[in-house]
Amino acid sequence: ETGVTQTPRHLVMGMTNKKSLKCEQHLGHNAMYWYKQSAKKPLELMFVYNFKEQTENNSVPSRFSPECPNSSHLFLHLHTLQPEDSALYLCASSQDFLAGNNEQFFGPGTRLTVL
């Protein structure tokens, strides 16, 4: 595998379910990101981990819980979601969150549908 991979690619869940999204980067980067992409809205940055430490949490509801066990893996644990949480969830990585031009590499995303 190369680049940034995400699993699953598609997920349908009920509002009472608990599920997790997984992201893995094979680029040797130190920063990882979760974004939410909804129709007709700009990408929303949700969380940032830099060197395994959470540096950003953009007022994300507690029903979304990130976990970063090492620099290569990032999870997003989901529980008690709402239908408005249905979106494409994108993972990205970069060399360092604060680095000069900070090119971010994105995974293909997980299409989440909450029923």
Next chain:
Amino acid sequence: GDSVTQMEGPVTLSEEAFLTINCTYTATGYPSLFWYVQYPGEGLQLLLKATKADDKGSNKGFEATYRKETTSFHLEKGSVQVSDSAVYFCALKSGGSSNTGKLIFGQGTTLQVKP
């Protein structure tokens, strides 16, 4: 706060037509500017970037020039192909002492190229 504004889409062109997608920004300091592209069913890919005023980023026939006087970073291509059909995102990262590490994205512009 910092922001990016893109022209609304969709933009529909015939093959070999000239493309311009407008992008303007508001930022403190000296931001770096980016164009990302998202092909159907995929994550975002960096298309080109510019890190200081008057720089021109270019890739795959696309170009954009960092214009500080007009706070713009318009994307252009002289002759589009059907394979260029995608969503294009303009983004900035604040520089210097204003650097928060975050990429700020525009809302995206959908390009459809017809044969």
